[in-house]
């Protein structure tokens with residue numbers, strides 16, 4: 001059974017031809033699937049877990065610019081016939097993925113119009129997420145951004161518990177940890193989340209959505225329009 005929703009959206013006969021090229025691999029936490037500027041050796045279709053696209057600036061600052069779970073594909077530059085990555089792809093939440101060698105991925109794109117079309121559409125949907133994340137980081141308040149980020153992770157997680165430290169959240173949002181502590185505290189006092197060492201529990205998804213900016217809903221809507229299935 002395929003858990004990756006992108007692969008699962010393919011017609012059975014198309015998927016059957018791809019299966020021999022896919023191998024199941026573990027995604028251990030913090031593993032780097034590829035580095036900025038380095039070659040992309042394979043495409044990954046997450047079955048579980050989350051991979052973050054991280055931009056690293058020259059002074060060492062990091063900020064997350066995109067997130068991929070079982071709704072998607074890690075390795076979108078391959079869709080443009082580009083062999084290297086502009087960002088780092090790092091496992092944020094452990095899981096597993098179906099891995100296809102970059103060469104095989106390119107061959108399948110060329111051989112199957114149905115596969116190519118869905119992959120290109122995913123590239124567009126993912127691009128919308130990256131664009132919205134940039135707009136959000138530049139314009140929306142930290143409480144809205146934290147709510148958005150928690151919803152994005154919640155979308156890609158089974159259950160309501162998100163194993164994550166405040167340090168990690170701060171890095172992903174490109175802010176200092178004390179700001180996250182204050183903001184997460186406000187969400188906790190309002191009863192939207194519960195925070196304990198290394199874990200956030202989503203208590204009230206509906207109100208967390210209300211606390212977020214429009215960005216989370218906008219990306220979900222675009223994804224559903226372009227791919228034809230919801231993110232989760």
Ligand SMILES: [Zn+2]
Pocket residue numbers: 135136137140144145148213214215216
């Ligand atoms: Zn926003």
